[in-house]
Amino acid sequence: MAEITENINLLPYNTFKISARARYFTSVPDLASARQVFQSDVFNKNRTLILGGGSNLLLTGDFDGLVVKNELKGIRIQEETEDRITLAVASGENWHELVMYGVERNWGGIENLSLIPGTVGAAPMQNIGAYGVEIRDVVDQVEVVDLATGDIRNFDNAACKFGYRESVFKRDLKDKVFISSITLTLTKKDHLLKTNYGAVMEVLRDRKVQKVTVRAVSDAIIDIRQKKLPDPLLIGNAGSFFKNPSIDPREFIALRNRFSSIPSFAGEDGLIKIPAAWLIEQCGWKGKTLENIGVHRHQALVLVNYGGGDGKKIQQLAMDIQSSVKEKFNIHLQPEVNII
Numbered sequence: 001m002a003e004i005t006e007n008i009n010l011l012p013y014n015t016f017k018i019s020a021r022a023r024y025f026t027s028v029p030d031l032a033s034a035r036q037v038f039q040s041d042v043f044n045k046n047r048t049l050i051l052g053g054g055s056n057l058l059l060t061g062d063f064d065g066l067v068v069k070n071e072l073k074g075i076r077i078q079e080e081t082e083d084r085i086t087l088a089v090a091s092g093e094n095w096h097e098l099v100m101y102g103v104e105r106n107w108g109g110i111e112n113l114s115l116i117p118g119t120v121g122a123a124p125m126q127n128i129g130a131y132g133v134e135i136r137d138v139v140d141q142v143e144v145v146d147l148a149t150g151d152i153r154n155f156d157n158a159a160c161k162f163g164y165r166e167s168v169f170k171r172d173l174k175d176k177v178f179i180s181s182i183t184l185t186l187t188k189k190d191h192l193l194k195t196n197y198g199a200v201m202e203v204l205r206d207r208k209v210q211k212v213t214v215r216a217v218s219d220a221i222i223d224i225r226q227k228k229l230p231d232p233l234l235i236g237n238a239g240s241f242f243k244n245p246s247i248d249p250r251e252f253i254a255l256r257n258r259f260s261s262i263p264s265f266a267g268e269d270g271l272i273k274i275p276a277a278w279l280i281e282q283c284g285w286k287g288k289t290l291e292n293i294g295v296h297r298h299q300a301l302v303l304v305n306y307g308g309g310d311g312k313k314i315q316q317l318a319m320d321i322q323s324s325v326k327e328k329f330n331i332h333l334q335p336e337v338n339i340i
């Protein structure tokens, strides 16, 4: 069985760069060793935390249990036709490397999800999305290990119950399954390139791109993200800290009467989505620094750790932001990041 070590600092394993210790720690390089760990006493008698890239996580203290680092690797072609290709990808693969693998071969579908930190297994968990594309648009199947029985189960796209930063894995099946691999279908030609969201078109225009290709879209998105979002290798962060809230159209009209510049997008189920970054910025938080933590200068939705930051203090900052948004707009911001 994979070796279990004790008292490990998790700083290298979370992009917020929080120093917190795990009582037990193990990494699993393949499905067989993962299943062995799930059947072990240490796993079944302790709190457990399965870790991918640690990029959507805020540790607020030491973890008195077992951390399992997912290192399952492999990309396999499952099916290929003239127009499409279906890949089976192990959950421990790095998401952005998978995107680059597709972009290099001119396979379309996930180029808008370039440079999102984290692993392939974590991607369906919160239905990662950016610039008008979500992973649910390409997923065929998600394969999981049932942690109680060790059985392998497959979920088709509908069974994943994807929503905005939501899935069945984050809700009903939370802590009950381990995502072991996903299959997704990409286009080999006639790509449905999405360039009408945010600044994508602008960047393509500025770059004088003549022919919009999978690679051109990916390059533009990498450019936008690098300008706006802090690189976790340089400044600790976990991307958007909160979800964009959705509100009832009537509530929205009332808000717009008070704040005429309020931006909005069509949300799910007839609701109106408001950018949390705007709400946070209006409350004066953008660029605010409190010792070694703060709110990013270029994107108010991203909380940052400039080095040596404490997870509890970041959590407190998040709660203070929630209170001021609630007070000014009567909107409750829900964290997107897993707070442990």
Ligand code: EPU
Pocket: 129, 130, 131, 132, 198, 238, 239, 240, 241, 242, 243, 244, 263, 275, 276, 277, 278, 279, 281, 286, 298, 299, 300, 301, 336
């Ligand atoms: N805005 C502000 N102030 C800011 C930043 C943005 O007012 O500091 C307003 C602007 O009106 C802007 C709008 O917010 O038009 C939207 O901003 P942006 O396009 O940067 O996107 P977002 O809604 O803040 C979401 C995702 C990001 C994803 C981008 C791009 C969520 C919680 N976040 O952010 O995902 O990259 O769209 O599609 O849905 C993540 O989940 O970790 C993440 C980074």
